[in-house]
Amino acid sequence: MAGVDIRQVRKSFGRVDVIHGIDITVKDGEFVVLVGPSGCGKSTLLRMIAGLEGVSDGEIAIGGRVVNDLPPRSRDIAMVFQDYALYPHKTVAENIAFGLRMRGASKPDIEKLVGEAADILQIRHLLERKPGQLSGGQRQRVAMGRAIVRRPLVFLFDEPLSNLDAQLRAEMRIEIKKLHQRFGTTIVYVTHDQIEAMTLADRIAILKGGHLQQFDTPDACYARPSNRFVAGFIGSPPMNFATVDIAADASSVTLGAGASAAVPQAARPRFDAAAGRRAVMGLRPEHVRPASGGEAATAHGAVELVEPLGAETLVLLRVGDAALTGRFPPEAKLRPGDRVPLSLALEHAHVFEEETGRALARAA
Amino acid sequence: MSSTTAEAGARHAATPPARKGRARLSPLERAERRLGLMMLAPAVLLLCAVVVYPIVELVTTSLRFEHLAQPWMGTPFVGLDNFARAMSDEIFWSSTLNTVIYIVVTVPGAVLVGLGLALLANQPFKIKWPVRLGLLLPWALPLVFTGLIFRWFFEFNQGIVNNALMLVGMSPRQWLSDPFLAFVATCIAIVWKSSSFVALVLLAGLQTIPRSLYEAAEIDGAGRWQQFVEITLPMLRPAIVVALIFRTITAIQTFDIPYAMTNGGPGHSTETLAMYIHKTTIDFLDLGYGSALAVLMFAVSVVATSGYLRYTKRDPRKEA
Numbered sequence: 001m002a003g004v005d006i007r008q009v010r011k012s013f014g015r016v017d018v019i020h021g022i023d024i025t026v027k028d029g030e031f032v033v034l035v036g037p038s039g040c041g042k043s044t045l046l047r048m049i050a051g052l053e054g055v056s057d058g059e060i061a062i063g064g065r066v067v068n069d070l071p072p073r074s075r076d077i078a079m080v081f082q083d084y085a086l087y088p089h090k091t092v093a094e095n096i097a098f099g100l101r102m103r104g105a106s107k108p109d110i111e112k113l114v115g116e117a118a119d120i121l122q123i124r125h126l127l128e129r130k131p132g133q134l135s136g137g138q139r140q141r142v143a144m145g146r147a148i149v150r151r152p153l154v155f156l157f158d159e160p161l162s163n164l165d166a167q168l169r170a171e172m173r174i175e176i177k178k179l180h181q182r183f184g185t186t187i188v189y190v191t192h193d194q195i196e197a198m199t200l201a202d203r204i205a206i207l208k209g210g211h212l213q214q215f216d217t218p219d220a221c222y223a224r225p226s227n228r229f230v231a232g233f234i235g236s237p238p239m240n241f242a243t244v245d246i247a248a249d250a251s252s253v254t255l256g257a258g259a260s261a262a263v264p265q266a267a268r269p270r271f272d273a274a275a276g277r278r279a280v281m282g283l284r285p286e287h288v289r290p291a292s293g294g295e296a297a298t299a300h301g302a303v304e305l306v307e308p309l310g311a312e313t314l315v316l317l318r319v320g321d322a323a324l325t326g327r328f329p330p331e332a333k334l335r336p337g338d339r340v341p342l343s344l345a346l347e348h349a350h351v352f353e354e355e356t357g358r359a360l361a362r363a364a
Numbered sequence: 365m366s367s368t369t370a371e372a373g374a375r376h377a378a379t380p381p382a383r384k385g386r387a388r389l390s391p392l393e394r395a396e397r398r399l400g401l402m403m404l405a406p407a408v409l410l411l412c413a414v415v416v417y418p419i420v421e422l423v424t425t426s427l428r429f430e431h432l433a434q435p436w437m438g439t440p441f442v443g444l445d446n447f448a449r450a451m452s453d454e455i456f457w458s459s460t461l462n463t464v465i466y467i468v469v470t471v472p473g474a475v476l477v478g479l480g481l482a483l484l485a486n487q488p489f490k491i492k493w494p495v496r497l498g499l500l501l502p503w504a505l506p507l508v509f510t511g512l513i514f515r516w517f518f519e520f521n522q523g524i525v526n527n528a529l530m531l532v533g534m535s536p537r538q539w540l541s542d543p544f545l546a547f548v549a550t551c552i553a554i555v556w557k558s559s560s561f562v563a564l565v566l567l568a569g570l571q572t573i574p575r576s577l578y579e580a581a582e583i584d585g586a587g588r589w590q591q592f593v594e595i596t597l598p599m600l601r602p603a604i605v606v607a608l609i610f611r612t613i614t615a616i617q618t619f620d621i622p623y624a625m626t627n628g629g630p631g632h633s634t635e636t637l638a639m640y641i642h643k644t645t646i647d648f649l650d651l652g653y654g655s656a657l658a659v660l661m662f663a664v665s666v667v668a669t670s671g672y673l674r675y676t677k678r679d680p681r682k683e684a
Binding site: 050077078079082085087088089098099146 | 574576577579580581582583584585586587590594595598599601
């Protein structure tokens, strides 16, 4: 087993720079997810670790050994591709055995290892079939079998679940997590799905436009996003953003059109950094609630849309110029046009610089 | 009337479609079927005129004596006499053997050269069009021109081949008047001409192989040669078989290139069955016997084609 060090790595295709100097250190046995919107460079970065793309500048090391100039087969990695890349003319057993055979393993060894891998993934009954006869989920298991059978230093996953339907995706997510717990092998996993990132990762590297935005644990990315992009990317439904004018003493914020909210004493330090200025306030939907019982409303909102989800109801509200989504209890029977007193938990608010989107004060 | 139709419809919906040989058709279904037949009619008529009629005419002619140089003999029915004559005709057998040798040499030759060209054309060239054009040119060239060009190449006094031989200090060869060398020369011309078609078929096959397979193989530890043997060749197998069969069917009919290069000579050494049929009917005007020979060749082509049709019905990716 081994970690992966990515040091000041850059990549350009011709004159187009796609990765602008990224530093990520994946610890031995760690599960790191590279996440970001399409075109952020996450797949390119993974392919550079695999050796399928050259490194324009910087260094990639696997297990302490710089691998920039090593071909993929000498890096001791295994990769699961988005389209599975199973050899269609070979049986499942031959597919899984291929890497072992290419490395000159003996026949009895191959049989034993393929059998073990098939048992772990519960595909022993499929060994004699061809990929064309398998369902998407079964192919996914075969692709993982091909990866685990060699016991490599590092597993690389390139959006492995994006071709599966939602239910199967959830199932395979659990399967991958179990595999990681079982083998403890270092995993670098690429996805554009923030839920996969949150549920699977020990640490998440969030990329945008070839720049690393934040590299931290899922909890930290959720609770302390380093900028507005991360704040909006992680979390579902996404964080609410509103342009606010903060009073000089940080005692209140104005959400435009005369709608203002008092900032409780405890929350004031969060707004101090932008006191007397205009900034972007971020507030997660769970912090936008109806004011209950004796609680004094911090603001009032007009209901625009109601989305009942069963366990909770998402309510899109208009507060001043801002559109805020709130997570309401299912008992709240609301209709579009209703005016509701709100309790905005500003002690959980995030404040971002208006122009750069940089987090000014991070929530504790 | 309408109630019975409704009842029939209800019955039809309630019971699973029974396998009755000829179910009674409703007026609507009968009208639709009539329209369908009318729409098909032009195509069927055209097919009859250009395919069925000539074949029937060929077969009936092969069963008659019909010699345009002997019109006084009439066209009497002679049964299988023409076929019996072929069985004891030395030139029929020698031209058949020549055709078989052409098939055995030029079909695999074209597939090998074509595979090489396809692999070359599939390389990531910066500018692709010269490579593609180079592939297409021999294919686009008429067969007779190819024959004429190669006849000039292999010409004794001014041919480029003998010139090249002399440049490297070898003596010029009688390419087109030595039976063996003439065969070699025509084979080279045929391979040159037909490998571009094979290359196009195989290039199309190569481009359907996903890149990720090669990437997975690279990570799995396969080198270039192993990738070729383990992925390219097996994945290309359907395309190779298609190319082989197409080439075989056209090779059975080999005519133009030997005709233009050697006219079958020296002697009958490069004469193919198609050339012998042509000579029998057009030069000797023996339509009955020529038709019998053509029927024999047609039968062989049908066997090859049916082999092809049977193969294309299979999907090798789904075989366990």
